[in-house]
Amino acid sequence: MMQRLPRPALSRDACRIAWTEFGNPHGDPVVVLHGGPGSGSRPAVLGLFNLTCMRVVLVDQRGAGASTPRGGLRHNNTMRLIGDLDALRARLGIARWCVVGGSWGAALALAYAGRHPSHVTGVVLRGLFLTSSREVRSLFVGTRARAPRAWQRLTAAAGTARADRLIACCARRLQPGAGAARQRAVALAWNAYEDAVLTGRPARGARPTQPAIDRLIDKYRIQAHYLQRDCWLGERRLLALARRAAQAGVPLHAVHGTHDRVCPVDNVDRLARAVPAAIVERVPAGHLASDDALARGVARAVRKMLTVTTEDAPQHAEPPVQSHA
Known part of the structure; x- marks a missing residue:
């Protein structure tokens, strides 16, 4: 496995946002959003990705994991997290990336894609939380x-x-x-x-x-x-952001365990009603990313997403844009 060392943390609003890259620096860029909120990134998720052809970025959201101040609540809300992600994307020189998130990370992925659809190649969701x-x-x-x-x-x-x-x-x-x-x-x-x-x-x-x-x-x-x-979202607003992303051409693929005891399985039905173009997949699994059927489903969705979006990619990618969030 090719691994890139942690870079200097991204400083915003007196917060330091920690992140690490793994895989091929010239590969298809993927950013992984952890759950919680507050859980921090886990390198175990790297097993979902082919690191020989993907550039995977793990980010610790404000106050979580290695980001500081640890457990800090000042300037810590969803819009600030969205701003952090887009600032990091710009800093890395990435025009568009695939956004993968589980549980709370799935909600954040939809919110980010709705706010910055031109910076997203696709969204893969695991165990969708609608923030209701x-x-x-x-x-x-x-x-x-x-x-x-x-x-x-x-x-x-x-x-x-x-x-x-x-x-x-x-x-x-x-x-x-x-x-x-x-x-x-x-x-x-x-x-x-x-x-x-x-x-x-x-x-x-x-x-x-x-x-x-x-x-x-x-x-x-x-x-x-x-x-x-x-x-800072709620179900109605989150689904509106999902619709905005889909209308801008961002493909959405949700994988949800039928035995999920944390996020109701009908969350994907709600997503499908709001965004008919979204791909919704139910697998015999629970909530955790470590569940075999869920892990396989997410890995398969990411591969498919990157294959499709690479084939459909424009000849000239748009330049990175610094977020003002």
Whole structure:
């Protein structure tokens, strides 16, 4: 595997955005958007791509992964993330790239493509999240029967049993001034609940180290910050951006697991109704990118997308444009 070393971080609004390139520097450019929000990029996703002919860019969104300030909320919203992506594209000298995202990253991919369709060759989505309060309610109310003990622990840590106030209470207790004990309790409880919903069984394993706990606090602080605001998008606005991208000629391909316990499978039906040209594929899998059927589906969609868009590419690619977002 050809690997390029990390470049200097991109500085914007007193934030440093970390990114890394992998693969062929002359290959088809692909940017991968992680989920969460706040999870950070994971090199494990590189297995989805043919690095001999693709130039893959992994980006840590504001406050996530290696980006700093870690867990920072100032100037941290969806429009700023979109601006960061387009500024990075311009800095790398890439005219157009394929955008791949999973879960929250899928929502961000659609939003970016809707705002900058001329900079996107295509969009591949895994486990689509539509940023609606409906989905958040489903995750924290509809699934609690599957993980009653984890739910009890989460509500105790949040200080409320009211599902409609859970995210807001978690957000308050994850603030830097809320106290280390409260931050720790909420982050560990939220992570345990998430694991239980994803796997259908209580989380087991070694006790997390303090650095691992700190990363969870950062992650869930950002996640709560976004979720209580519908990620500054909401379903209607996100689907309007998807339509705008498709009308500009950007192909969309969504792969969704039929057993996804985090993002409802009917999300792809909603996308298909809003954007009839979108390709929607259901596979026997859950939510995680590591699920074999989901990974195969995404890898196949990326290969197909790049083959089609390379054949249809214009003779003169447009020059990079610096974002003002």
